[in-house]
Amino acid sequence: MTNENPNNDAAAAEKPAGARRRLKSRKMLFFLGLAAIVLAVVLGYPLYLGIMSHESTDDAFVEAHVVSMSPRVAGHVARVPVHDNQWVEKGELLVQVDPRTFEVALDIARARLQSAKAAMEEAEAEVAAARSLMAQRAAALSSNRAAMAQARAGVQEYTAGHDRDENDFKRMDEMVEAGAVSRQEYDHARAQAAVSRAKLQSAKKNIDTQSAQIRQAQASAQAAGDGLRQAQAAVEQRQAEAREAEAQVRQAELDLSYTRITAPCAGFVTKKSVEPGAYVQVGQKLLSVVSRDVWVVANFKETQISGMRPGQPVDIEVDAYPGVDIKGHVDSIQRGTGSRFTLLPPENATGNFIKVVQRVPVKIVLDRPNGEDGRLLAPGMSVIPRVNVAVQSDDNRSACAEQTRATAVQ
Missing domain, CATH: 2.40.30.170 (Efflux pump adaptor protein, beta barrel domain)
Structure with missing residues (x-):
């Protein structure tokens, strides 16, 4: 009769149970690892795509x-109607420089412009007077030249009459010796020749007189021309002075407009460093406008x-x-x-790179x-x-x- 050990039976029964637990544990670890892999793939793939595509x-x-605002003219600040971080529209006043000095400068420039225009008008009137005088001198010269032409024509006429009368007198002189003409006719011919000679001499002297008058008229016309040119030069000078005065007026108007510092664009006021009463210089940074x-x-x-x-x-x-x-x-x-x-x-061509x-x-x-x-x-x-x-x-x-x-x- 065989004797069985109860301890051996219990050990044999425990072995299959332990194997089943280990198998179950491995399956669980497998599924957990698989789930972790799937989760890593699901979560990591978009991250991978993001890294590769971004x-x-x-x-x-x-x-x-960011526009830095600075004045274009120096002066004391009259008012600053804005504050830090304020929204401003384009063209809105930011800083007002005291405009009184520039208003006075504008008034002075306008007065100088009026004076320059008056001087220009006076010079233009002198030009008109010089032109009128030149026209008169030119007319006088033309008249003298016409008189000269008439005097020369008279000389030719008197020369012809003188030659005729001289020839008649010579013939009378020959005929009176022969007793062909009377003494009265001879005296008449001699007197006529003397009159013709006197008229010819008078006509020649008239030419000399007309020549002197022409020379005088030419000198007067030249003087009138010089006066006209001087008057025209004076007009050009006055016109230049008037243009300079106009430029000074425009500059004064610009300086006056520069006393108003306005926003160049819509934006926020930032870093305001100016207060009313402060004296500002040209180019000094006052504030910034951020779009x-x-x-x-x-x-x-x-x-x-x-x-x-x-x-x-x-x-x-x-x-x-x-x-x-x-x-x-x-x-x-x-x-x-x-x-x-x-x-x-950096200069990479020198030294160690x-x-x-x-x-x-x-x-x-x-x-x-x-x-x-x-x-x-x-x-x-x-x-x-x-x-x-x-x-x-x-x-x-x-x-x-x-x-x-x-x-x-x-």
Whole structure:
């Protein structure tokens, strides 16, 4: 008869139960590992796609149009009707310089202009008088020349009469000796010859007189011409003085207008450093006007821009508004690295060269106007842009531009 050990039976029964527990534990670990792998794939694949299709940088800041306002004339400040961070419209008064000094200067310039115009009118009247005198002298010269022509014609006439009478007298002289003519006829011929001779001499003296009168008339006409030219020169001088006076009036008007410093564009008043009563110099910075229109300048590494194109969409995360993504698009890429446009560009041709990855500024424009969603961006804010470089077509840029224009019109 065989004796059975109860301890051996219990050990044999425990072995299958332990194997089942180990098998169950392995299955559970397998399923947990599989679930972890699936979860890692589900969660990691979008992250992988995002890393492969997006480029981002934390070297990015908000930029805007910042206009520094400074006076163009020196003087005391009369009033400053704005305060820091105030919104102003284009053309709104920012600073008023005391205009009284410039108003007086304008009055003086206008008085000088009136005096110059009066002097010019007087000079023009002198020119008219000189022209009238010259016309009179020219008429007198023409009259003297006509008289000279008449005198010469008279000389010719008297010469012919004198020759005739002389010939008649000579014939009478021959005939009187022969007794062919009477003594009375002879005396008459001699008297007639003497009269013709006297008339011829008088006509010749008249020519001399007319010549002297012509010379005098020519001298008078030349003097009148010189006077006319002098008067015309005086008119030109007065006209130049009048133009100079007009320029001084315009300059005085400009100086007076410069006493009103107005906003060149709509924006916010920033860094106001002027108060009423202060004396300001030309070019002194008084305040700045920051436009509402902003954009982002992101300095990407040169190894990141190979796939960037204008128009690609950008998600912008602003440090001031965590958890909020602002939509934008790439506007342009600067043609040159940031170091190339510094004040002192590096000279790599001298000394030892160490290669450093350069940064290229990329301009990113917002798709919606700044502050439309209640989140106002200011220049200098830090942002983190993520550019979707998977979009290679410029069609998206056109769509973004159209959307921006449509939003601006609304």
